[in-house]
Amino acid sequence: MDPVYRFLDETPQRVGAGDFYNTANGRHIGMHTRPVVGGVFLQMLYDKPVWKKWASRDTTRAANWAPLPIAPVISILVPAADEAPATWAYTTSKPQEGWTRPDFDDHGWQTGRSGFGTRGTPGAVIGTTWNTADIWLRREIDLPVKWHDPQIWIHHDEDAEVYINGVLALKTTGWTTAYDAFPLLPAAKPALKHGKNLIAVHCHQTTGGQYIDVGFADIETK
Numbered sequence: 001m002d003p004v005y006r007f008l009d010e011t012p013q014r015v016g017a018g019d020f021y022n023t024a025n026g027r028h029i030g031m032h033t034r035p036v037v038g039g040v041f042l043q044m045l046y047d048k049p050v051w052k053k054w055a056s057r058d059t060t061r062a063a064n065w066a067p068l069p070i071a072p073v074i075s076i077l078v079p080a081a082d083e084a085p086a087t088w089a090y091t092t093s094k095p096q097e098g099w100t101r102p103d104f105d106d107h108g109w110q111t112g113r114s115g116f117g118t119r120g121t122p123g124a125v126i127g128t129t130w131n132t133a134d135i136w137l138r139r140e141i142d143l144p145v146k147w148h149d150p151q152i153w154i155h156h157d158e159d160a161e162v163y164i165n166g167v168l169a170l171k172t173t174g175w176t177t178a179y180d181a182f183p184l185l186p187a188a189k190p191a192l193k194h195g196k197n198l199i200a201v202h203c204h205q206t207t208g209g210q211y212i213d214v215g216f217a218d219i220e221t222k
Contacts, residue, residue, distance in 0.1 A: 018031065091136050134204050157208070164192050167187055
C-alpha cells in the first residue's frame with residue numbers, strides 16, 4: 001500500500017483517489033472518490049488484524065440491511081452461436097419491401113452459419129464473415145410450448161433491428177461486447193407464438209469491430 005499512499009499524498013489535487021491520471025504531472029482526470037476506487041484498499045482489509053483494528057472503530061453499527069434480490073433464471077429457448085450456431089438466410093444488399101414478413105421469398109439470398117461479423121470483435125463467435133456496412137438476416141425458429149418472459153438473446157455491433165413475424169420486436173443502437181437478453185417491444189409480444197416464427201434482423205455497421213447474432217431466452221423471476 002505504500003506506493004498508493006505516497007501517490008495520493010503527493011499528487012497536486014486534494015481529492016480522493018480518481019479513476020485515472022495524467023502521468024506527466026500527476027493531476028487526476030474525470031471522476032474521483034467513487035466506490036469502485038475503494039478496491040485499492042481491499043488487500044489491506046484481507047489482513048485480519050488490520051480489518052479488526054478499523055472495524056472496531058465503527059460507531060454506526062448499521063443493521064437490518066435490505067436483502068439482495070434473487071437473480072432471475074435465464075433459460076435459452078432458441079440458441080445463438082454462443083451455444084449452437086444456426087443457419088440463416090442473409091444478404092448484404094438492401095432487400096425489397098416486406099423482407100421482414102414470413103411470406104417473403106428469400107430464395108435468392110445466401111445462407112451462412114451464425115454469428116456474422118469479423119474476427120477480433122469482443123465476444124464474437126464467427127461462423128460467417130460479414131465486413132460490409134449492412135446485413136439483413138432471416139431464419140425460421142421453433143419455440144417451445146411453455147415460457148415465462150421470452151426475450152431476445154442478442155450480441156450486436158452496431159445498430160440492430162429484430163422483427164418477429166413482420167413486427168418490430170427490438171431496435172437498439174451502439175454495441176455490446178457479449179450476449180445479453182433484451183425485452184420485446186410491447187407490440188411484438190402478441191406476434192410471438194408457439195411453434196414456427198420468422199425472425200428477421202438488420203444490423204448496420206460504421207466503424208471498428210462488427211457482429212450480429214440473435215437467439216431467444218426465457219427470463220423467470222423468482
